[in-house]
Amino acid sequence: MMPEAFYESMWGFYLLGSLLFIPGAHYTYIAYQAYYETPGYTYDDIPIMN
Template identity: 55%
Template sequence: MKRRSTKMGDSSIRYQKLHAEDEGFVDLQFQRPPPTIPYKAILLAVILCLLGTLLITISALLMTGHINAKYGDRMWPLLILGSILFIPGAYHVRIAVYAYKGYVGYSYDDIPEFD
């Protein structure tokens, strides 16, 4: 196997000179526009969080006996349904609050919009 020595002038790669113009590109093209706040999605997240909190609280009151024991069979469905509502609601409310406060890594773009 022979090696070919490469000299400066023997390159087979062709280069093109760059244009002096910027071809119409402006720095503003690459800046992100200010995010739109998804009010409907944030309102839905707050409602889910509050409803989930209410159902988990009622379930806890059933579990501790503060609510009459004849309704004890409703404890587990309320706890499960409350958890299903609370977890995504609290998650999206937390993202909205952190985006509002301007924490790094949080943006309103992380909240799904409903149009």
């Protein structure tokens, strides 16, 4: 059995994981559509982070 403090600290990881997963999934979808040349999607839609 895990201590109660372990379960309470997991909410931060769930929140962080959600915040990172959502934009990643969005840009993966754009890249997928651009790869298959779907009209309206290009690789230029994905911002370049410097």
